[in-house]
Amino acid sequence: MEIQELKNVWQESNKTNPNQWKVNTLLLKEVSLKKTHSLLGEYKFTAIFETISYGIFWICIVGFMVDHWQEAPFAISAALLGLYAILGLIWGIYKWRQIQTINYRLPLAEAQKRVARFQLFERREIRSLLVLIPVFFVLFAIVASKSFLGLDLFELFPMWKYLILGSILIALLMVWILLKFPDKQLQKAQEFLKEIKEYEKEA
Amino acid sequence: MNSRSKDSFDNFLKNNQGIVFKVCQTYCQSSQEREDLAQEIIIQLWKAFPKFNPKFKASTWTYRIALNVAISNHRKAIKRKEFPVNWEESLVSYKEEKVEENPRLQLLYEMIYELNELNRAIMLLYLEDYNYDEIAEICGLSKTNVASKINRIKNQLRKKVAQTATPNK
Numbered sequence: 078m079e080i081q082e083l084k085n086v087w088q089e090s091n092k093t094n095p096n097q098w099k100v101n102t103l104l105l106k107e108v109s110l111k112k113t114h115s116l117l118g119e120y121k122f123t124a125i126f127e128t129i130s131y132g133i134f135w136i137c138i139v140g141f142m143v144d145h146w147q148e149a150p151f152a153i154s155a156a157l158l159g160l161y162a163i164l165g166l167i168w169g170i171y172k173w174r175q176i177q178t179i180n181y182r183l184p185l186a187e188a189q190k191r192v193a194r195f196q197l198f199e200r201r202e203i204r205s206l207l208v209l210i211p212v213f214f215v216l217f218a219i220v221a222s223k224s225f226l227g228l229d230l231f232e233l234f235p236m237w238k239y240l241i242l243g244s245i246l247i248a249l250l251m252v253w254i255l256l257k258f259p260d261k262q263l264q265k266a267q268e269f270l271k272e273i274k275e276y277e278k279e280a
Numbered sequence: 281m282n283s284r285s286k287d288s289f290d291n292f293l294k295n296n297q298g299i300v301f302k303v304c305q306t307y308c309q310s311s312q313e314r315e316d317l318a319q320e321i322i323i324q325l326w327k328a329f330p331k332f333n334p335k336f337k338a339s340t341w342t343y344r345i346a347l348n349v350a351i352s353n354h355r356k357a358i359k360r361k362e363f364p365v366n367w368e369e370s371l372v373s374y375k376e377e378k379v380e381e382n383p384r385l386q387l388l389y390e391m392i393y394e395l396n397e398l399n400r401a402i403m404l405l406y407l408e409d410y411n412y413d414e415i416a417e418i419c420g421l422s423k424t425n426v427a428s429k430i431n432r433i434k435n436q437l438r439k440k441v442a443q444t445a446t447p448n449k
Contacts, residue, residue, distance in 0.1 A: 117352075
């Protein structure tokens with residue numbers, strides 16, 4: 078059987094069932110009104126949500142710093158959290174900019190490379206958060222307790238230095254766990270990116 | 281989108297919906313997945329339509345969007361329950377029809393499903409009789425790269441056909 082024969086079989090199969098598909102275009106009017114769930118839409122929403130959250134968090138932290146700038150332990154804790162919020166904000170804007178460059182009107186290789194790169198960013202971000210959360214949790218608890226409950230955790234827990242040390246140890250443990258158990262989705266994104274590069278390469 | 285552009289999108293879709301369905305059949309094996317993917321592709325086409333430049337060939341433009349959506353969704357493997365829009369009626373419906381079984385067509389589909397997402401696109405365009413220039417434009421590859429990839433796919437196809445003809449070997 079020749080390739081041309083298979084091609085003919087394929088083209089013939091397209092003609093056999095014209096009524097298999099039915100499109101109700103009247104419903105398209107509702108697309109702009111109803112919330113649609115698409116892959117790129119999901120990415121955009123996450124990036125915007127993250128950016129806004131970090132922005133609000135940063136404003137709150139700056140407010141706290143202004144109120145407590147004379148109390149060094151609180152001011153330092155807030156400054157570190159503020160730095161974290163700023164980095165998160167920059168990362169969120171960067172991610173959002175990356176998504177803006179993805180569009181499905183681009184040729185396959187280019188569009189898929191951008192999608193894969195974005196997925197890689199996202200997985201790396203999740204992994205870095207797993208390390209950063211334990212580090213910043215104690216600082217967050219200190220600032221939040223003071224801010225919302227008026228509690229001074231430095232006084233309540235004289236062993237606070239050990240808490241910070243403990244959180245750093247947990248973060249190091251997280252690093253070890255992450256290295257020991259690689260993220261399958263991260264690997265998949267890396268492999269796909271490699272696949273696209275191979276695909277683009279001249280044979 | 282105003283009603284005038286809605287009408288022109290209706291016409292556009294009418295002329296190009298065959299492409300959407302072929303892409304769905306190439307990337308999905310179950311009828312539900314096909315319906316979901318067709319729905320997502322049509323939504324993306326609808327959203328992108330205001331940016332459609334008529335100097336481009338409509339089929340090339342449609343293929344780019346349809347294949348990009350199909351590949352992204354295929355990789356993410358979105359489950360139906362998460363899927364697009366919960367309309368009471370469905371935007372797209374697919375009727376599974378019992379067709380006369382054609383072993384050669386089945387063989388072709390088997391072969392297509394064995395390819396990775398990117399080569400599957402080339403195979404589809406090749407079967408649809410697109411020339412190398414058009415395939416290169418849709419896929420974002422050079423013409424020589426497309427030619428060598430098609431040659432490789434053809435050889436795989438020949439091997440598969442030969443294996444089927446002599447299953448004991």
